[in-house]
Amino acid sequence: MTQIDEKLEPILTEVLRRNAGEVEFHQAVCEVLGSLGRVVAKHPDYLDDALIERICEPERQIIFRVPWVDDKGHVQINRGFRVQFNSALGPYKGGIRFHPSVNLGIIKFLGFEQTFKNALTGMPIGGGKGGSDFNPRGRSDGEIMRFCQSFMTELHRHIGEYTDVPAGDIGVGGREIGYMFGQYKRLTNRYEAGVLTGKGLVYGGSRARKEATGYGAVYFVERMLATKGTDFAGKRVVVSGSGNVAIYTMEKILSFGGIVVACSDSSGYVVDESGIDLDLVKEIKEVRRERISEYARLKGTGAHYIEGGSIWDVACDVAMPSATQNELTGKDARTLVKNGVIAVGEGANMPSTPDAVHIFQEAGVLFAPGKAANAGGVATSALEMQQNASRDSWTFEQTEERLAMIMRSIHDICAETAEEYGATGDYVLGANIAGFVRVAEAMRALGLI
Numbered sequence: 001m002t003q004i005d006e007k008l009e010p011i012l013t014e015v016l017r018r019n020a021g022e023v024e025f026h027q028a029v030c031e032v033l034g035s036l037g038r039v040v041a042k043h044p045d046y047l048d049d050a051l052i053e054r055i056c057e058p059e060r061q062i063i064f065r066v067p068w069v070d071d072k073g074h075v076q077i078n079r080g081f082r083v084q085f086n087s088a089l090g091p092y093k094g095g096i097r098f099h100p101s102v103n104l105g106i107i108k109f110l111g112f113e114q115t116f117k118n119a120l121t122g123m124p125i126g127g128g129k130g131g132s133d134f135n136p137r138g139r140s141d142g143e144i145m146r147f148c149q150s151f152m153t154e155l156h157r158h159i160g161e162y163t164d165v166p167a168g169d170i171g172v173g174g175r176e177i178g179y180m181f182g183q184y185k186r187l188t189n190r191y192e193a194g195v196l197t198g199k200g201l202v203y204g205g206s207r208a209r210k211e212a213t214g215y216g217a218v219y220f221v222e223r224m225l226a227t228k229g230t231d232f233a234g235k236r237v238v239v240s241g242s243g244n245v246a247i248y249t250m251e252k253i254l255s256f257g258g259i260v261v262a263c264s265d266s267s268g269y270v271v272d273e274s275g276i277d278l279d280l281v282k283e284i285k286e287v288r289r290e291r292i293s294e295y296a297r298l299k300g301t302g303a304h305y306i307e308g309g310s311i312w313d314v315a316c317d318v319a320m321p322s323a324t325q326n327e328l329t330g331k332d333a334r335t336l337v338k339n340g341v342i343a344v345g346e347g348a349n350m351p352s353t354p355d356a357v358h359i360f361q362e363a364g365v366l367f368a369p370g371k372a373a374n375a376g377g378v379a380t381s382a383l384e385m386q387q388n389a390s391r392d393s394w395t396f397e398q399t400e401e402r403l404a405m406i407m408r409s410i411h412d413i414c415a416e417t418a419e420e421y422g423a424t425g426d427y428v429l430g431a432n433i434a435g436f437v438r439v440a441e442a443m444r445a446l447g448l449i
């Protein structure tokens with residue numbers, strides 16, 4: 001369990017009481033407050049005016065009904081959420097998740113994390129998150145479209161290019177963003193490209209946005225490895241997940257000379273000692289929208305699929321959890337350490353449990369927390385907003401170069417902040433403190449908000 005400074009304990013107690021039962025939100029707040037003891041020791045004025053309490057309380061939380069009709073003509077009901085967490089640095093910004101596990105606590109944890117992540121990018125974006133407990137698995141294209149249209153029919157009154165700019169997350173990719181943008185345009189009669197990011201290239205999307213979260217995470221880990229005089233070349237890497245983040249994480253690792261030996265989905269994982277065939281993964285996941293078990297069937301010799309179990313049993317030098325929250329437990333962390341892992345980079349949001357993070361740090365494993373390592377996606381969303389605002393469109397190279405620069409700067413600010421606060425090499429502390437200070441300073445400057 002994270003040690004909380006005694007001055008921050010009453011704040012945490014109140015957050016836990018006020019948000020009863022929201023375990024993921026508690027976990028995220030606990031981790032950030034766990035890093036702030038050193039800040040308030042140096043700058044006790046951050047305890048003034050309930051600044052930290054205000055940061056833990058979302059500015060606005062919207063919950064709504066999403067009725068839609070399935071292919072059989074039956075009416076279905078889901079619940080929609082948008083948590084507008086903090087707008088001190090810019091319009092609320094963050095993805096929309098469609099997954100049956102979605103509830104208010106999960107959206108709040110994601111919105112809270114997003115606030116600090118977005119601050120770390122140095123770009124003018126606040127933090128927010130949304131989603132629904134809708135399960136897209138097995139749904140037809142028509143069902144997906146009708147759901148997205150109904151979801152946007154309510155959401156449209158709460159968003160806007162200067163208000164709140166959603167994007168994708170688990171279960172929401174280019175197809176869903178397209179349907180939502182189309183419905184927003186119909187409802188408002190405005191071609192407001194900057195209201196959503198992750199758009200298709202033909203209607204205002206940015207090149208390299210799709211690749212950005214995965215590429216960015218690899219850039220971050222590459223720079224972290226460089227502090228120990230090493231790199232990805234020849235390293236065995238395990239990447240959990242096989243969605244957008246995982247696919248482009250694998251792509252960049254391959255281009256840096258790493259060998260990806262395993263990836264997964266929520267049913268199981270595949271191991272391919274000759275190196276995962278990324279084109280096959282893309283075909284299965286992006287085109288056919290099938291399960292990863294298909295990989296072993298289509299690849300034939302060399303690859304095998306393990307139903308259930310833990311992908312972290314596969315020995316590797318670098319682990320990149322890129323699936324979902326709390327997918328990597330203390331037990332998994334112990335296995336990875338025993339198998340000689342040297343670096344862990346979180347592509348997903350909060351994929352390692354607090355126990356796991358502790359074990360990595362105790363063992364001296366380089367550990368890049370999601371709010372820093374996976375910030376490349378949202379940073380490129382901010383670049384998409386810039387292109388939309390100037391009615392411009394940049395080349396892939398230009399956009400990727402900006403992304404690489406942003407990731408280097410996030411790495412360095414985390415490393416420098418950790419050092420400044422006497423915890424050299426602790427990227428969790430560095431990210432939490434650097435993100436917090438940016439948000440807190442902006443909030444202070446804006447008066448009592």
Ligand code: GLU
Pocket residue numbers: 093094095096114165166167168169170197349374375377378379381
């Ligand atoms: N869902 C992504 C994240 O967790 C991207 C958000 C965005 O681009 O706004 O950061």
